[in-house]
Amino acid sequence: xxxxxxxxxxxxxxxxxxxxxxxxxxxxxxxxxxxxxxxxxxxxxxxxxxxxxxxxxxxxxxxxxxxxxxxxxxxxxxxxxxxxxxxxxxxxxxxxxxxxxxxxxxxxxxxxxxxxxxxxxxxxxxxxxxxxxxxxxxxxxxxxxxxxxxxxxxxxxxxxxxxxxxxxxxxxxxxxxxxxxxxxxxxxxxxxxxxxxxxxxxxxxxxxxxxxxxxxxxxxxxxxxxxxxxxxxxxxxxxxxxxxxxxxxxxxxxxxxxxxxxxxxxxxxxxxxxxxxxxxxxxxxxxxxxxxxxxxxxxxxxxxxxxxxxxxxxxxxxxxxxxxxxxxxxxxxxxxxxxxxxxxxxxxx
Amino acid sequence: xxxxxxxxxxxxxxxxxxxxxxxxxxxxxxxxxxxxxxxxxxxxxxxxxxxxxxxxxxxxxxxxxxxxxxxxxxxxxxxxxxxxxxxxxxxxxxxxxxxxxxxxxxxxxxxxxxxxxxxxxxxxxxxxxxxxxxxxxxxxxxxxxxxxxxxxxxxxxxxxxxxxxxxxxxxxxxxxxxxxxxxxxxxxxxxxxxxxxxxxxxxxxxxxxxxxxxxxxxxxxxxxxxxxxxxxxxxxxxxxxxxxxxxxxxxxxxxxxxxxxxxxxxxx
Amino acid sequence: xxxxxxxxxxxxxxxxxxxxxxxxxxxxxxxxxxxxxxxxxxxxxxxxxxxxxxxxxxxxxxxxxxxxxxxxxxxxxxxxxxxxxxxxxxxxxxxxxxxxxxxxxxxxxxxxxxxxxxxxxxxxxxxxxxxxxxxxxxxxxxxxxxxxxxxxxxxxxxxxxxxxxxxxxxxxxxxxxxxxxxxxxxxxxxxxxxxxxxxxxxxxxxxxxxxxxxxxxxxxxxxxxxxxxxxxxxxxxxxxxxxxxxxxxxxxxxxxxxxxxxxxxxx
Numbered sequence: 001x002x003x004x005x006x007x008x009x010x011x012x013x014x015x016x017x018x019x020x021x022x023x024x025x026x027x028x029x030x031x032x033x034x035x036x037x038x039x040x041x042x043x044x045x046x047x048x049x050x051x052x053x054x055x056x057x058x059x060x061x062x063x064x065x066x067x068x069x070x071x072x073x074x075x076x077x078x079x080x081x082x083x084x085x086x087x088x089x090x091x092x093x094x095x096x097x098x099x100x101x102x103x104x105x106x107x108x109x110x111x112x113x114x115x116x117x118x119x120x121x122x123x124x125x126x127x128x129x130x131x132x133x134x135x136x137x138x139x140x141x142x143x144x145x146x147x148x149x150x151x152x153x154x155x156x157x158x159x160x161x162x163x164x165x166x167x168x169x170x171x172x173x174x175x176x177x178x179x180x181x182x183x184x185x186x187x188x189x190x191x192x193x194x195x196x197x198x199x200x201x202x203x204x205x206x207x208x209x210x211x212x213x214x215x216x217x218x219x220x221x222x223x224x225x226x227x228x229x230x231x232x233x234x235x236x237x238x239x240x241x242x243x244x245x246x247x248x249x250x251x252x253x254x255x256x257x258x259x260x261x262x263x264x265x266x267x268x269x270x271x272x273x274x275x276x277x278x279x280x281x282x283x284x285x286x287x288x289x290x291x292x293x294x295x296x297x298x299x300x301x302x303x304x305x306x307x308x309x310x311x312x313x314x315x316x317x318x319x320x321x322x323x324x325x326x327x328x329x330x331x332x333x334x335x336x337x338x339x340x341x342x343x344x345x346x347x348x349x
Numbered sequence: 350x351x352x353x354x355x356x357x358x359x360x361x362x363x364x365x366x367x368x369x370x371x372x373x374x375x376x377x378x379x380x381x382x383x384x385x386x387x388x389x390x391x392x393x394x395x396x397x398x399x400x401x402x403x404x405x406x407x408x409x410x411x412x413x414x415x416x417x418x419x420x421x422x423x424x425x426x427x428x429x430x431x432x433x434x435x436x437x438x439x440x441x442x443x444x445x446x447x448x449x450x451x452x453x454x455x456x457x458x459x460x461x462x463x464x465x466x467x468x469x470x471x472x473x474x475x476x477x478x479x480x481x482x483x484x485x486x487x488x489x490x491x492x493x494x495x496x497x498x499x500x501x502x503x504x505x506x507x508x509x510x511x512x513x514x515x516x517x518x519x520x521x522x523x524x525x526x527x528x529x530x531x532x533x534x535x536x537x538x539x540x541x542x543x544x545x546x547x548x549x550x551x552x553x554x555x556x557x558x559x560x561x562x563x564x565x566x567x568x569x570x571x572x573x574x575x576x577x578x579x580x581x582x583x584x585x586x587x588x589x590x591x592x593x594x595x596x597x598x599x600x601x602x603x604x605x606x607x608x609x610x611x612x613x614x615x616x617x
Numbered sequence: 618x619x620x621x622x623x624x625x626x627x628x629x630x631x632x633x634x635x636x637x638x639x640x641x642x643x644x645x646x647x648x649x650x651x652x653x654x655x656x657x658x659x660x661x662x663x664x665x666x667x668x669x670x671x672x673x674x675x676x677x678x679x680x681x682x683x684x685x686x687x688x689x690x691x692x693x694x695x696x697x698x699x700x701x702x703x704x705x706x707x708x709x710x711x712x713x714x715x716x717x718x719x720x721x722x723x724x725x726x727x728x729x730x731x732x733x734x735x736x737x738x739x740x741x742x743x744x745x746x747x748x749x750x751x752x753x754x755x756x757x758x759x760x761x762x763x764x765x766x767x768x769x770x771x772x773x774x775x776x777x778x779x780x781x782x783x784x785x786x787x788x789x790x791x792x793x794x795x796x797x798x799x800x801x802x803x804x805x806x807x808x809x810x811x812x813x814x815x816x817x818x819x820x821x822x823x824x825x826x827x828x829x830x831x832x833x834x835x836x837x838x839x840x841x842x843x844x845x846x847x848x849x850x851x852x853x854x855x856x857x858x859x860x861x862x863x864x865x866x867x868x869x870x871x872x873x874x875x876x877x878x879x880x881x882x883x884x
Contacts, residue, residue, distance in 0.1 A: 351702070352698055352699060352701075352702040353699045353700075353702040353703050354699060355695040355696070355698040355699035355702075356695060356696040356697075356698070356699025356700050356703070356711070357699070358692055358695060358696075359692050359693065359695060359696030359699070359759060359763075360696070360699075360711065362692060362755070362756070362759065363711070363714055363715065363759075365733075366730065366733070366752060366755075366756040367714055367715075367717055367718060367756060368714055369733060370726075370729030370730050370732060370733040371717065371721075371725075371729050373729060373732045373733055373736070374725070374728065374729050374732065377732060418629060421622070421625055422625070422626060422629055425622045425625070425626055435868070435871075436868070437626075439864055439868060440630065441629075441630070441633070443860065443861070443864060444633045444634065444637060446813075446860040446863075446864065447637065447853070447856060447857060447860060448817055448819070448833075448834055448837065448856065449817075449819070450819055450834055450837045450838055450841065451640070451837065451849070451852075451853045451856065452636070452637070454640075454837075454841050454849060454853070455636035455637055455639065455640045455853070456636055457841070458639070458640065458643070458651045458850075459636055459639060461651060463650070463651055463652055464651050464652055465639060465651060465652045467652070468652035468653065493632070493633075493636070496633070550720070550722055551722065551723070553722070554722030554723070554724045554725070555724075556724065557819070557820075557838070561841060571722075571724050574724055574728060575724070578728055578731060578824065579823075579824070585732060585735070588728060589728070589732065592724070592725050592728055592729075595722065595725065596721065596722075596725060599720075599721075599722065603720075
């Protein structure tokens with residue numbers, strides 16, 4: 001597949017010297033659903049604004065379909081944006097909001113009608129044409145914003161935390177709907193969110209960002225199962241992260257005990273981050289266990305129980321379908337391939 | 350005690366000093382000295398058609414100029430950093446706090462035949478040019494005095510327009526010019542209409558500006574009314590009739606303006 | 618584009634300020650010339666302070682503005698309470714009449730009051746002067762107070778009055794403790810607006826004052842009708858300086874209040 005958008009060595013520095021992006025390079029493939037994921041202030045929205053053209057990078061190049069587009073104003077770029085709080089035009093009704101881009105381009109009236117109707121159908125808003133956008137629910141406004149962008153047939157749709165203002169149930173529905181639209185129209189979607197679950201559900205690939213750097217790029221399963229560093233591991237789902245060291249290949253030592261693992265290639269006794277997902281901690285009888293702890297709290301989470309276990313220097317989060325009573329002592333163990341070993345990164349978090 | 354009775358003193362005041370006086374204008378306009386109904390004074394107003402036309406024309410020009418000058422200013426102000434906006438707005442509005450007689454007097458001394466402008470023109474060998482006592486001077490006076498009335502409502506509407514709407518327009522293919530016509534102007538329409546009324550009403554009814562800057566030859570409706578009540582031409586019936594016609598003209602113009610101001614629209 | 622905007626802003630500010638600054642400069646001019654500055658003097662200021670008419674009309678203006686704004690604040694606040702509790706139709710009628718003096722040209726308000734006062738003068742012992750001026754000022758002041766206070770009622774949570782009573786306040790105490798603080802900002806800004814409009818008014822005063830009681834704007838008007846006198850320039854300078862000081866103080870108070878609120882939110 002071809003790259004539709006490429007960013008090369010993008011740096012963004014504001015007038016006051018604050019660096020928002022510190023050297024971002026990234027290729028986005030055509031017809032992919034890509035998500036920029038990271039905590040607020042990580043630079044994901046800034047990256048999106050650079051692609052849209054609202055912001056010029058301090059240095060670095062932006063390529064669209066192989067052509068350098070630095071300096072091309074937003075209205076001449078073949079991308080459209082769904083804004084964070086929709087930015088619908090309050091003086092126009094639903095129909096006119098969607099038709100806006102086509103009217104600007106002086107598309108014939110007949111074609112405008114046809115394309116707007118297609119969009120209304122696609123986002124399930126037939127019959128709302130005349131409605132003022134101020135009298136729509138949040139979910140409906142969201143649909144108008146998506147239709148208004150897509151009616152222009154952009155090659156790339158940029159979505160800036162579009163579901164942030166919706167309640168949970170509506171958000172789930174819209175996630176599925178967005179994914180359907182993207183696959184139906186075979187477009188490239190670039191989606192910005194801080195919600196890791198949203199990113200895992202919808203994306204073909206995820207770009208995890210923090211503090212102006214890209215931390216990891218990969219498919220949702222890669223990123224979940226093979227986080228490259230402790231930040232990614234912690235940000236994508238809950239994780240138990242403890243300090244450890246690698247005395248030899250396939251052996252890791254943490255909490256004073258040795259465990260078998262599958263990673264190799266570290267310096268002898270190199271200190272590492274050990275990451276274990278809460279659902280990968282196995283509860284076993286205390287007497288057989290290398291590692292024991294006291295259950296501090298139990299919370300029912302619907303499909304599983306979440307337990308907090310105090311063990312010497314560390315607190316462990318455990319997800320299990322069985323609950324152990326608070327105050328009881330339990331043993332813990334891990335399968336070798338559930339223990340993820342990560343090099344300590346110099347602190348760019 | 351019911352809370353609505355708190356308004357009783359004001360209601361009495363309102364009836365005696367707002368409602369009754371306005372009804373008296375209507376009464377005087379349609380009656381003669383001995384209290385009989387007559388259309389004489391209303392029809393007499395027709396004799397002053399030229400003054401009405403001049404007033405409407407000059408105040409329309411002044412309103413248009415105010416709009417053209419104020420629009421970019423209001424836009425620039427509304428897009429400044431938030432903490433600068435307050436100070437800048439104060440600087441723009443400050444001259445309005447001077448009594449408007451003094452502001453008009455300032456132009457009287459500037460434009461006068463011995464004024465500083467003619468003095469400078471004389472030094473470069475031009476002039477003296479007749480600046481004061483012209484209709485141009487009257488329009489200038491109106492623009493100078495009422496410009497802030499145009500800036501303020503425009504600014505307060507534009508300040509509420511979310512910046513992301515401009516980005517959305519640009520994202521959907523608008524150049525800055527088409528963003529202006531498709532987004533900024535439609536969204537600032539309420540400010541435009543209230544700015545126009547706030548300039549037009551005082552401009553069409555002024556008698557100070559025309560007297561101080563227009564000399565005797567540029568009488569406006571305001572002068573005409575003033576002359577009927579405090580001038581040599583003392584005739585309150587005719588004065589009331591003219592006032593009534595003036596109110597009707599303003600009512601008509603405001604109704605027309607309201608057509609451009611869809612009230613169901615709520616600014617976000 | 619940004620630069621162009623700045624240049625434009627500066628040009629408009631020049632248009633607004635140059636006439637005032639010329640006025641100020643010539644208030645220090647030795648001769649009466651309006652175009653040639655021949656030497657520095659403070660004579661016009663001295664004359665101004667010895668001008669009985671100006672001083673007495675200044676005092677008169679202040680007295681009228683103070684009384685009119687206090688009376689209209691009380692009248693207007695009570696009115697706002699009452700109007701807020703009216704039914705829809707009477708409310709709309711009253712608000713429309715209240716808006717009249719604001720929408721109508723000042724000259725119409727002035728002339729209509731003059732007609733009323735002439736009518737009374739002929740039948741009762743009423744003379745044009747202090748009383749008529751005061752009535753006229755209160756009449757055009759009250760609507761501004763009402764328009765400032767009404768929105769505060771509309772913004773107020775209607776249940777706080779009930780909540781206060783639920784917590785043991787008598788209705789009067791509940792009003793004082795809960796409602797009054799809520800509407801106070803509107804009352805204060807209504808008062809200040811009424812006060813400045815009263816200070817500044819010329820047109821309505823012009824039609825409703827007699828020869829016995831004049832306000833400063835009327836005195837200024839008669840001065841501009843007569844010969845040129847740089848005393849007016851001196852007066853303008855003093856008024857300008859006063860306005861600048863008032864606005865700077867006002868701005869400082871507002872900034873302080875904003876900062877205070879900000880820090881509360883921060884905690």
